[in-house]
Amino acid sequence: MKVHILLGPPGSGKGTQAQRLVEKFKLNHLSTGDILRDAVSKGTEIGLRAKAIMASGKLVDDDTVNGLVFARLRQGFEGDVLFDGYPRTLQQAEALGEFLSTQMIELGHVLSVAVPDGVLEARVVGRRVCSNCGAIYHVETKPPKQDGICDLCGSPLKHRSDDTAEAFRSRMAEFNATFQPLLGFYERKPNFRSVDGNLAPEQVFESLVKLFAECA
Numbered sequence: 001m002k003v004h005i006l007l008g009p010p011g012s013g014k015g016t017q018a019q020r021l022v023e024k025f026k027l028n029h030l031s032t033g034d035i036l037r038d039a040v041s042k043g044t045e046i047g048l049r050a051k052a053i054m055a056s057g058k059l060v061d062d063d064t065v066n067g068l069v070f071a072r073l074r075q076g077f078e079g080d081v082l083f084d085g086y087p088r089t090l091q092q093a094e095a096l097g098e099f100l101s102t103q104m105i106e107l108g109h110v111l112s113v114a115v116p117d118g119v120l121e122a123r124v125v126g127r128r129v130c131s132n133c134g135a136i137y138h139v140e141t142k143p144p145k146q147d148g149i150c151d152l153c154g155s156p157l158k159h160r161s162d163d164t165a166e167a168f169r170s171r172m173a174e175f176n177a178t179f180q181p182l183l184g185f186y187e188r189k190p191n192f193r194s195v196d197g198n199l200a201p202e203q204v205f206e207s208l209v210k211l212f213a214e215c216a
């Protein structure tokens with residue numbers, strides 16, 4: 001069993017790419033959300049702790065997230081594991097590194113879907129959503145046939161307040177404060193590779209497959 005990691009900012013298409021890699025290479029897809037739900041439903045000690053933290057409206061801290069992930073890894077897997085959304089912080093990455101070496105588990109590929117902030121911003125700011133059916137458009141890359149009107153149901157399209165440049169920049173600054181140190185940590189690893197996420201999803205997938213097919 002090897003552990004592979006896929007990194008990328010929100011809006012990079014990382015989630016979809018992870019899903020496709022999992023299918024193509026028959027991997028075990030591990031998201032912290034799934035591990036959390038599983039531990040909570042099984043009522044394990046750490047699961048109950050996480051549940052209490054979430055019930056109080058707080059974010060589950062690094063040590064608890066690590067504990068959940070390590071408990072799941074200790075149970076073992078048939079085949080390799082692909083992490084999606086973990087590690088999320090430098091602390092989690094360092095703790096994972098130590099855990100893997102004590103358990104003699106090999107770190108496989110660390111792949112990063114890199115998209116410049118300006119490109120992500122253009123994707124978000126141009127987004128329009130149907131006020132009725134929720135269909136998603138983009139003023140440049142996927143415009144409706146009639147300006148401001150949904151092709152599917154004829155209702156007006158809206159520009160969500162989350163999709164303004166200002167809201168995007170504030171989210172991105174918060175994300176990068178955590179993500180950049182994490183990325184810096186993995187960039188120094190010999191098994192780190194970055195793919196150009198500013199391409200069509202199919203091309204991004206091809207690049208990832210090519211890297212994945214190489215030995216980690």
Ligand SMILES: [Zn+2]
Nearest residue numbers: 130133150153
């Ligand atoms: Zn619609």
